[in-house]
Amino acid sequence: MRNATFFKIYVVFSILYLIILFTGHENLDLYFKPALIPLLGFGVYFHRKFPSRKILLTALLFSWIGDVVLLFADIAEIYFILGLVSFLIAHIAYCVLFNKQIIGEIQINKVLFGIGSIVIALYLTGMILVLMPKLGDLKIPVIVYAAVISTMLLFAFNGYLIWKKPGALYIFLGAVSFVISDTILAFDKFYAPIEKSSFFIMLTYLVAQYLIVVGIIRLNAQKLD
Numbered sequence: 001m002r003n004a005t006f007f008k009i010y011v012v013f014s015i016l017y018l019i020i021l022f023t024g025h026e027n028l029d030l031y032f033k034p035a036l037i038p039l040l041g042f043g044v045y046f047h048r049k050f051p052s053r054k055i056l057l058t059a060l061l062f063s064w065i066g067d068v069v070l071l072f073a074d075i076a077e078i079y080f081i082l083g084l085v086s087f088l089i090a091h092i093a094y095c096v097l098f099n100k101q102i103i104g105e106i107q108i109n110k111v112l113f114g115i116g117s118i119v120i121a122l123y124l125t126g127m128i129l130v131l132m133p134k135l136g137d138l139k140i141p142v143i144v145y146a147a148v149i150s151t152m153l154l155f156a157f158n159g160y161l162i163w164k165k166p167g168a169l170y171i172f173l174g175a176v177s178f179v180i181s182d183t184i185l186a187f188d189k190f191y192a193p194i195e196k197s198s199f200f201i202m203l204t205y206l207v208a209q210y211l212i213v214v215g216i217i218r219l220n221a222q223k224l225d
Helices: 004-022 026-045 053-070 077-100 110-134 136-162 167-191 197-224
Strands: none
Touching: 004 026, 004 197, 026 053, 026 197, 053 077, 053 197, 077 136, 077 167, 110 136, 110 167, 136 167, 167 197
């Protein structure tokens, strides 16, 4: 993998950032958080070109915008909404990205896909039912967001069944980690405070972004070789 230096720096900075969060120094968010996703972006940008690279960069760009905007979520509710919209766009981009990896006629295990679809639908339904009484004016935005991220996970699961390994596994695990991160965030904000929530949210989020990026690059490297 070319320009792996950016990804190595991302891992090191992520570990440092997570240590900072775990030790309770969340006030240092402003200095570390905005620098992380751009490192992945540079790694993708300076990697050899592949057909869906711009879509991946778009997803990372809106993820970064969401990261920055959410730093100010405690100041006013509008920042949380704007962050939600940014990540909504990022997840839509990921849905398009995953779909772009499917080329030609594909044979899929319909039974496994059906089971996965049911599990994801149950997750979405459960989330909405549990959080609905707590959402207030944010009912529609949160429901739409939950539906989109569930769709993103379904696209990743579909890809896992048909793409080549190990790229397929990385992408699927990344999508699962993304869903876990957003689930922790939702429960912490709307249902009940979770101890060390910032640490667990960012741990799963940073792992998710890394796995998806590396998975897409590996998948496309296999296509280009």
